Amino acid sequence: MTGSASELARRLGDHAEAVCREYLSNGHRSGNHWIVGDVRNTRGRSMHVRLRSNAKGPAGKWVDEATSEFGDLLDVIRESCGLIEFRDVADEARRFLAMPRPPARDPGAERQPAAARASxxxxxxxxxxxxxxxxxxxxxxxxxxxxxxxxxxxxxxxxxxxxxxxxxxxxxxxxxxxxxxxxxxxxxxxxxxxxxxxxxxxxxxxxxDPRRSLGNLLGNGIWLGLEPGAPVPVMAAGEGFETMASLRVVMPALPVAAATSANHLAGLSFPPDCRRLYIAGDADAAGRHGIERLSRRAGEAGILAIVLRPQLGDFNDDLRHLGPTRLAAWLSDQLAPEDARQFLTSG
Structure with missing residues (x-):
């Protein structure tokens, strides 16, 4: 039973104050309660965690008076750690309690249907x-x-x-x-x-590896400025969120898509009405391969692909070291004249 939700919640309740100090560090003790903003460890006073069992209920139960949410310390661990699957929440609870992992998982232990890993x-x-x-x-x-x-x-x-x-x-x-x-x-x-x-x-x-992705990535991207259903005749795409966000600083009206890798850049899906695609250049060999494949696919779809080249290592380097005005000026000669007039700003 050491792997069950109820047993883990009870054991955490035996150490309720220590759990709160670890996972709700933005709160403080007041009498028999730990006071904090919410279950995600925001500063404030609306959430109360019971620290000792009494006639009102067991230790570890909490309620947020602002939202009417309630739960136990497993919920605190899940929300404050950003965990999704129960097995990860349980592993973190066992780590805190210095408990060994069970040799097998109990499918009935999960309190709600768990999303598959990386889904x-x-x-x-x-x-x-x-x-x-x-x-x-x-x-x-x-x-x-x-x-x-x-x-x-x-x-x-x-x-x-x-x-x-x-x-x-x-x-x-x-x-x-x-x-x-x-x-x-x-x-x-x-x-x-x-x-x-x-x-x-x-x-x-x-x-x-301070950056990781999960989910269904092929064909999709981190879109900035995309309004679903709106026409996208002109767009920009590239590998790396900071690269594409930097371009959007000086072209705030241009929809841009950041791929999470060179391979995912190569497979990016195009809006159905796209006629011109700007691709952020990358000096990396894998990046060049992704650009070439994306350009080829764009051509096959009847889309004009134009590669934009940074002055320094990438467009975020250009933005940080040269500033938005010089970056905009550098891009002006690489864009179609009508796009330069429509999208570029000096920052």
């Missing part, structure tokens, strides 16, 4: 658990890279405690992350990309 449903759940980037570490990270995007960019979210597992050692960490939705042309989330951030917000976390 589009898992991506949609994690995206829904995240919050808008305004005022967060993710916004600070983008600003440090010269990327100032409008709050209307619905593809971008922030999770303050996203679960990261070292694929070599199996050790886990809870770190803030920029969450970028990978969507199909109709706007449906099919996957996402997580970029774990250092706590200062000035860069990525010091990890072996």
């Amino acid at each position: 589009p449903e898992a991506a949609r759940r994690l995206f829904a658990m995240s919050q808008p980037i305004a005022g967060t570490l993710a916004e600070r990270y983008l600003a440090c890279r010269g990327i100032l995007l409008a709050a209307r960019e619905r593809a971008l979210r922030f999770h303050p405690g996203c679960y990261y597992r070292d694929l070599v050692t199996g050790e886990t960490q809870i770190l803030p992350a920029l969450i970028a939705a990978v969507t199909s042309l109709d706007g449906r989330i099919t996957g996402l990309q997580r970029t774990w951030l250092d706590l200062a917000g000035s860069g990525k976390a010091q990890l072996a």
